[in-house]
Amino acid sequence: MKPQLVPGIFVTGTDTGIGKTYVTACIARMLRQRGVRVGVYKPVASGCVLHDGQWISEDAVTLWEAAGRLGSLEAVCPQRFAAPLAPPLAAAAEDRAVDPALLRSGLQYWLQRADLVLVEGAGGLMSPVTDNEFVADLAYDFGFPLLVVAANVLGVINQTLQTLITAATFRDGLDVAGIVLNQPNPARPDDLSVATNRSELARRCVPPILAELAWQAEEFEVSVAWETLARAGHPGT
Numbered sequence: 175m176k177p178q179l180v181p182g183i184f185v186t187g188t189d190t191g192i193g194k195t196y197v198t199a200c201i202a203r204m205l206r207q208r209g210v211r212v213g214v215y216k217p218v219a220s221g222c223v224l225h226d227g228q229w230i231s232e233d234a235v236t237l238w239e240a241a242g243r244l245g246s247l248e249a250v251c252p253q254r255f256a257a258p259l260a261p262p263l264a265a266a267a268e269d270r271a272v273d274p275a276l277l278r279s280g281l282q283y284w285l286q287r288a289d290l291v292l293v294e295g296a297g298g299l300m301s302p303v304t305d306n307e308f309v310a311d312l313a314y315d316f317g318f319p320l321l322v323v324a325a326n327v328l329g330v331i332n333q334t335l336q337t338l339i340t341a342a343t344f345r346d347g348l349d350v351a352g353i354v355l356n357q358p359n360p361a362r363p364d365d366l367s368v369a370t371n372r373s374e375l376a377r378r379c380v381p382p383i384l385a386e387l388a389w390q391a392e393e394f395e396v397s398v399a400w401e402t403l404a405r406a407g408h409p410g411t
């Protein structure tokens with residue numbers, strides 16, 4: 175068993191609701207079609223829904239289905255909370271707390287059975303995951319390169335650069351493999367920025383714009399070598 179050599183990508187975004195899950199699912203499907211055993215991991219989820227007496231993370235279900243149901247759904251997201259709040263607040267609302275050790279140990283399950291792991295963070299890099307840790311702390315400890323998902327709307331240049339600055343300055347820096355420009359809603363005809371956002375971002379961002387995902391698209395407009403972008407994480411997570 176060589177769990178620490180399993181490569182991964184940590185998918186983050188400029189905000190919540192911009193398409194991290196949609197994009198991660200798309201990557202998982204692509205990889206699976208190429209014969210890769212894909213592990214998907216959502217360390218913590220809030221806003222979960224009650225289904226047949228079980229609290230379900232809809233993100234976890236989407237990711238698990240896209241990955242071809244490798245492993246167990248429980249292991250995709252071991253910590254689930256009901257309130258649609260940041261995880262520490264959602265946990266407190268039910269007199270619980272996010273388990274910081276489980277956030278990390280939950281990854282091991284996937285390192286032992288997948289060829290590649292896709293981790294989806296909650297919210298953005300500076301979203302709290304516990305009372306004193308951020309998504310960026312988890313990304314740092316896992317050690318996988320980041321993929322930044324950004325929505326192709328007016329404001330994306332500011333949001334993306336803020337995320338990249340956070341990545342560069344958090345502790346001693348987080349590697350960013352690249353950016354995916356996603357269209358989570360039908361493009362508004364009055365949003366002229368949609369036509370120029372990609373080139374304007376490319377001029378200003380050091381990491382590459384790897385691909386775009388159109389509204390309701392099931393594939394990126396280019397073929398991306400996700401396996402090559404993925405890297406093994408830090409030993410000991």
Ligand SMILES: Nc1ncnc2c1ncn2[C@@H]1O[C@H](COP(=O)(O)OP(=O)(O)O)[C@@H](O)[C@H]1O
Nearest residue numbers: 190191192193194195196357358388389390391
């Ligand atoms: N490219 C897309 N085409 C169609 N719907 C999308 C696309 N990207 C995101 N969505 C939808 O937008 C909503 C938010 O996306 P989601 O992936 O859940 O965001 P996040 O994981 O960043 O919170 C979901 O309902 C999702 O299905």
Ligand SMILES: [Mg+2]
Nearest residue numbers: 194195233294
């Ligand atoms: Mg999500």
